[in-house]
Amino acid sequence: MISLRELRIHGRGGQGSVTAAELIAVAAFAGGVYSQAFPAFGVERRGAPVQAFVRFDDKKIRLRSQVYDPDYIIVQDSTLISDVNVFQGVRDGGIVIVNTEKPLRAPVPPGVKVITLDATSIALKNLSVPITNTTLMGAFAAASGEIDLGALEKAIRGRFTGEMAEKNVAAAREAYARVKEVA
Amino acid sequence: MMEIMEGSHAVANAVRMCRPQVIAAYPITPQTHIVEALAEMVADCRLDAEYITVESEFSALSACLGASAAGSRVYSATTSQGLALMFEVCFNTAGLRLPVVMSIVNRALGAPLSIWNDQQDSIALRDSGWLQFYAEDNQEATDLHYVAYRVAEDRRVLLPAFVCFDGYILSHTYEPVEMLTEEQVDRYLPKYRPVHRLDSADPISIGLFASPDYYTEFRYQIDQAVKGSMQVIREAGRQFGEMFGRDYASPVEEYRMDDADCAIVAMGSICGTAKDAIDEMRKEGRKAGLLRIRTFRPFPAEEVRKALSGVSSVAVLDKNISLGSKGAVALEVRDALYGSGVPVLDYIIALGGRDVAKKDIKSVVDMAAAGKGDLFYGLREEVLR
Numbered sequence: 001m002i003s004l005r006e007l008r009i010h011g012r013g014g015q016g017s018v019t020a021a022e023l024i025a026v027a028a029f030a031g032g033v034y035s036q037a038f039p040a041f042g043v044e045r046r047g048a049p050v051q052a053f054v055r056f057d058d059k060k061i062r063l064r065s066q067v068y069d070p071d072y073i074i075v076q077d078s079t080l081i082s083d084v085n086v087f088q089g090v091r092d093g094g095i096v097i098v099n100t101e102k103p104l105r106a107p108v109p110p111g112v113k114v115i116t117l118d119a120t121s122i123a124l125k126n127l128s129v130p131i132t133n134t135t136l137m138g139a140f141a142a143a144s145g146e147i148d149l150g151a152l153e154k155a156i157r158g159r160f161t162g163e164m165a166e167k168n169v170a171a172a173r174e175a176y177a178r179v180k181e182v183a
Numbered sequence: 184m185m186e187i188m189e190g191s192h193a194v195a196n197a198v199r200m201c202r203p204q205v206i207a208a209y210p211i212t213p214q215t216h217i218v219e220a221l222a223e224m225v226a227d228c229r230l231d232a233e234y235i236t237v238e239s240e241f242s243a244l245s246a247c248l249g250a251s252a253a254g255s256r257v258y259s260a261t262t263s264q265g266l267a268l269m270f271e272v273c274f275n276t277a278g279l280r281l282p283v284v285m286s287i288v289n290r291a292l293g294a295p296l297s298i299w300n301d302q303q304d305s306i307a308l309r310d311s312g313w314l315q316f317y318a319e320d321n322q323e324a325t326d327l328h329y330v331a332y333r334v335a336e337d338r339r340v341l342l343p344a345f346v347c348f349d350g351y352i353l354s355h356t357y358e359p360v361e362m363l364t365e366e367q368v369d370r371y372l373p374k375y376r377p378v379h380r381l382d383s384a385d386p387i388s389i390g391l392f393a394s395p396d397y398y399t400e401f402r403y404q405i406d407q408a409v410k411g412s413m414q415v416i417r418e419a420g421r422q423f424g425e426m427f428g429r430d431y432a433s434p435v436e437e438y439r440m441d442d443a444d445c446a447i448v449a450m451g452s453i454c455g456t457a458k459d460a461i462d463e464m465r466k467e468g469r470k471a472g473l474l475r476i477r478t479f480r481p482f483p484a485e486e487v488r489k490a491l492s493g494v495s496s497v498a499v500l501d502k503n504i505s506l507g508s509k510g511a512v513a514l515e516v517r518d519a520l521y522g523s524g525v526p527v528l529d530y531i532i533a534l535g536g537r538d539v540a541k542k543d544i545k546s547v548v549d550m551a552a553a554g555k556g557d558l559f560y561g562l563r564e565e566v567l568r
Contacts, residue, residue: 021357022189022357025187025357025358026187026357029185029187029359034358034359035187035357035358035359036356036357036358037356037357037358038351038352038355038356038357039351039355041213041298041299041351041355041536061358061455062319062320062455062456062458062459063455063456063459063541064352064452064453064455064456064539065456065538065539065540065541066538066540068540
């Protein structure tokens with residue numbers, strides 16, 4: 001029985017992938033599991049492909065390598081799919097959440113569940129900016145069950161303040177509800 | 184209470200509770216989050232310290248040296264090129280027997296420029312007289328700061344100390360850490376009471392020159408102090424364990440070494456990945472173990488000899504290279520095992536941020552079993568042509 005679960009987030013510099021990883025880890029820890037979040041630091045330019053990782057386990061996490069066989073993948077920007085093999089190493093039975101307004105045309109590995117979501121529209125509606133990290137966190141909470149929506153809202157409010165926090169919470173909630181409908 | 188936070192912020196909080204009176208630092212990736220957090224704490228009056236903004240790392244440590252000589256508890260943090268720029272002041276701080284504590288957020292040295300992790304920076308200062316501690320995780324990265332101040336300021340030691348932890352891999356990782364409270368830290372770490380200090384009302388001179396008649400004796404005494412600090416580290420580490428449950432009395436940690444055939448020796452965060460790899464190898468019936476070096480200066484030769492005397496091979500993972508020779512840890516381990524007949528093989532690994540997975544640890548163990556070692560692990564083919 002493998003208790004370790006791993007998430008890999010693909011995004012572009014400026015989309016808040018590292019923040020997403022951190023807040024997911026905070027919410028998971030609040031839910032009583034050990035968690036670890038870290039970025040794959042590279043060229044930290046806006047628009048460049050970036051990755052961030054989260055691990056969840058029932059016991060203390062010692063492993064420090066990057067995530068090669070994720071149980072979960074979040075793709076913040078579907079234009080990455082032509083540049084980066086976002087599905088690389090995904091486990092059988094894994095869940096992949098892709099931000100896209102169109103059906104996914106890329107070949108999906110067998111045994112993998114893909115959830116597509118127009119996170120950009122949800123983010124634009126709630127935040128007036130196309131920054132999708134908090135929206136996709138809500139989708140991840142619904143799709144994976146690794147984190148509780150309440151804990152996620154608390155983590156978001158711990159990072160942002162005032163109106164900004166509430167707008168991000170609203171975006172996460174909307175995505176959560178949307179994914180719960182299709183799941 | 185366990186809290187989840189970024190490694191840099193956990194360390195900054197630990198440093199705050201150590202109550203440094205003077206902080207001088209220059210921001211450099213990946214150390215920046217620590218000194219930013221401390222600057223904020225000083226600005227918000229959550230930390231009563233003089234925060235000196237300086238124009239370089241040379242000035243940062245020079246300011247620390249002066250403030251320590253004047254009798255203050257001082258702190259700095261740096262990495263890589265920043266530490267390289269402190270080279271001269273590092274030797275002076277140790278020679279003047281000033282108990283400065285500095286976080287080293289380990290990073291590779293240029294050229295070529297690399298912002299990523301290895302341990303070349305602190306290893307390059309191994310001969311400077313600073314004590315060197317290496318943390319495996321963020322819990323240790325915080326705890327070792329309390330221990331470092333206790334040891335450095337002990338009258339039997341009076342030496343500066345590096346608390347080293349891997350850049351990004353620990354500094355930028357969110358994970359649960361059990362933070363002590365201010366009251367707990369105050370009970371463990373008493374106020375600094377300098378033996379001598381620069382005071383205009385009662386002037387003394389420190390740091391004058393030594394003629395050939397005396398220089399050797401100074402060096403001897405510094406060496407004796409570094410070696411003698413081991414006893415103080417044991418005491419301070421044991422007391423930490425008694426008070427807070429995490430025991431740092433031993434300068435090494437043995438992991439599944441009891442019946443180990445092949446022993447991996449390493450320092451820092453790579454040891455976590457090694458432990459997971461060892462558990463998997465054990466399930467496959469392979470008797471691998473880990474000897475983790477937590478204190479590199481003073482070097483725990485006696486503990487290393489004891490732990491490794493029964494094994495059939497030793498694989499040292501060095502995140503550094505003494506160019507033209509070997510990795511620094513392997514050289515120490517070989518010296519400690521001299522005459523024992525135990526083969527020590529060196530693997531230069533994880534330089535400049537190259538990731539290490541469990542499979543890499545396993546292939547090192549395979550190579551050691553086959554007697555293949557003293558090499559750079561995972562080299563690209565094109566450089567071998």
